[in-house]
Amino acid sequence: MSGTQHPRLILHNYLSPQECKELEFIHRSCSTVGYRPNVFSTTLTHLIATNSAHLLMPFVPIREGLKEKVEEFFGCEYELFVEFTGLISWVRGASIGWHSDDNRPYLKQRDFAAVCYLNTYKNDFDGGLFHFQDGEPKTVAPLGGDVLIYTADSRNIHSVGEISDGERLTLTLWFTRDCSHDEDAKLVSLLSQSLLQNNVPHSWLPLPASSNMYWFSPDQASHDQLGFDICWARLHILGFDILYSQDESCHHDMSEFLTEPLRLARGDRLFDQEFVNILHALQVVQHYWWKASELQAEEIKIESIKVVELLQPQRDRISSLKPLFLKDRHQAEKVFSSVACESKQEFFDWSGFAASIPMWEDYVFRLRKELLTSLQHWKEQESIFNIASDAK
């Protein structure tokens, strides 16, 4: 498989299902619209820029382990730097033709690629097969946990077929020999700056980027007429409505809603707890979806959950705002289709949801603590690495 003509490698089950699920949670909570149509991405710099630097922690051991694997396989121990790390998802309509990963002047520094498949062909999406132009294997069907490693040059020309359903998710890394393209140095510098604001209250709650980064449009021409906000869409397909206290007449600009507090509703019920902004609500919901099976097993019940009836004026506010953020609701449902069917059931376990909120907070605080400890060491080395767990 690793012939010198086409140096490449597949690692089966390199990531555990838990690791895949955690990265999926991060992507569904934090992604923005990507660099090409029908593509979403979550970069590490974006996590830092949106008050979510602690969500880097799950990437750290994976990045480090993969760098070692790549160095070992291509025989370049201690020579490589990570050039880029990102979660990338493709939905219906996305594809890429034959190319090598260093095929632009600004990509020349890329020496190796590692594509980690976080979900599975036919289970989670359809289409999206990976093809090499020459050599074996000819076709790779993404399987959650598998990693595909190859040189970024013309010995590994490849393409990806069009996605026809669902959301195909990868963790994609590129490696370089050129230290001036070391992602770690940039991240450590950004982290040092952002964590200076550590004393700011709620500095661990997500802070939205600019609204255009969350606006999905089928094409540039119909940007404002069609399309939808991806945070709204991800909540909508899981059956949630969004209730702001103010109505649209209080705002000059829709983007102001991004940083407004809100409550979540479902059917005729309102969960009477405020979230600081839509990203906060989205992250809590995605965390619940990630952990729901564990919660059911533990049967945690909270006595005092505040779920109240949704009043008529509140319903009216929901239905007047929804079409502004989901201009094309049908398309939003199609784009995020694979989860849509299972999630809109009538019954919703509000007490499980309420119980998951302190669990989410514990998760965030644990990661923040790990980040602050690690950063001391990272600054000294100007590199990002896993601190042995007994040092945490």
Ligand SMILES: O=C(O)CCC(=O)C(=O)O
């Ligand atoms: O996701 C994949 O399987 C490969 C994507 C790709 O070729 C690229 O991003 O350059």
Ligand SMILES: [Fe+2]
């Ligand atoms: Fe590629």
